[in-house]
Amino acid sequence: MKSEGDGRTSPTECTLRVRYAETDQMGVAYHGNYLVWFEVGRSDYCRRHGFSYQEMEQEGECYLVVAEVRCRYLIPLRYDTEFIVRTRIDELKRRTVTFGYELLDMTGEIRYAEGETLHVVTDRQGKPRSFPDRYRSLLGQ
């Protein structure tokens, strides 16, 4: 477990496969879908750290609103290709959190893409708030 001062946590990994719906007429995965895959990685990260994102929204009244995204596309992904979404936390503050992502081939050696998303913690009405302790400490493990 990394300390909070340090910021970076151990990554989690889940596996996805490119859907036909996610391809475009260039014959590769449409670039917008990478943000969806990041979100799947983020949900998976929460689950493996002991809570569901759904529960945090409903019981914790805590929403992670996306404030900024970046993605760098290195090698195109094609229909039916299986790949790994590796998700980590790059920075965890009282009112914001930055997730980092890598899309990798199944050997973990080839990177298809990488990116980051910055989130602001808000309540149900979208007003900024600070992390509930429970979720902040689970996220940072």
Added chain:
Amino acid sequence: MKSEGDGRTSPTECTLRVRYAETDQMGVAYHGNYLVWFEVGRSDYCRRHGFSYQEMEQEGECYLVVAEVRCRYLIPLRYDTEFIVRTRIDELKRRTVTFGYELLDMTGEIRYAEGETLHVVTDRQGKPRSFPDRYRSLLGQ
């Protein structure tokens, strides 16, 4: 204006253009997107009949939950093609409504696709209810 017993209303028309994101590796629009275009046609139908679907949800506490869809694909649509969504009501009952759709070329003579969606009227919690009079009579005009 058609009578309610009759069911069919005069259609409304709006124009869309196929987005790159909506194509797939076959080089045509992915079939799942047609349901989204039907939804755009439905929103437009409501607007042209005097109310926004958003307002009906929020002020009328009236939701049109999709219970069934059908779509027949006649001619593939390609990236950047402009087309017409023609929307009508096929049947308007106390607790359900059926919309019908045609996707047409800009002359209105070539049909790309056609379909129907059946909706159940519900409240915010998803419980079936009957149409508020205001919306039922606006829809049926």
Added chain:
Amino acid sequence: MKSEGDGRTSPTECTLRVRYAETDQMGVAYHGNYLVWFEVGRSDYCRRHGFSYQEMEQEGECYLVVAEVRCRYLIPLRYDTEFIVRTRIDELKRRTVTFGYELLDMTGEIRYAEGETLHVVTDRQGKPRSFPDRYRSLLGQ
């Protein structure tokens, strides 16, 4: 193995989870995504019957163009819910194939939705053709 005259094949099953991107402001999965999940079930069906849909397109020059879809929505699916896509073939002819789908909870006892897709077999240019023997016999097993 069912005979071709019979039509219906043994279903295959794969598991999906509702993505945040797939929800809408009603708080449930948007109805258009069900067609994407059917497609994932179809790809999985092909894979479990000995070939990839990708290979059939590229080596077999055989495309399954969607001609008609139907979906009945029984119980709404919510974010993060895991569910089963059960896929079977309802009818396999020389130039068309009809797939049938059920979306089920993880016990297999509750049905969220069911539907069918009718496909026409075409070549790369979209011209109707008949199934290559190899794929027709693998599909029908």
Added chain:
Amino acid sequence: MKSEGDGRTSPTECTLRVRYAETDQMGVAYHGNYLVWFEVGRSDYCRRHGFSYQEMEQEGECYLVVAEVRCRYLIPLRYDTEFIVRTRIDELKRRTVTFGYELLDMTGEIRYAEGETLHVVTDRQGKPRSFPDRYRSLLGQ
């Protein structure tokens, strides 16, 4: 008209409306869709500068592969809200182009989001190439 050395071109503007399919259970537009709206802005930019992106792909054998995206989300967009996509070119080189985007309310005074996409010019096989003169000069106008 801006000179090429300068880089920045006059922006073009088109209008979109948030679709129901584009909302998520937070009740606002899902962040991944902003990249799709940027793409619609880009297509529109090309069209207003004298060519279709489709034509550039097919006749010019020139593809603008997305290499990097960034988006900053300022104010959430809600279902049915009409907004402006303002698109400009930030940098135009021999082998790359950077587009910049703003999503604005209909008065043009409130910014919902802003972002950039960096594209590499490639041929049909995805190999880097330089811009055909025709498209480079039309884009830079």
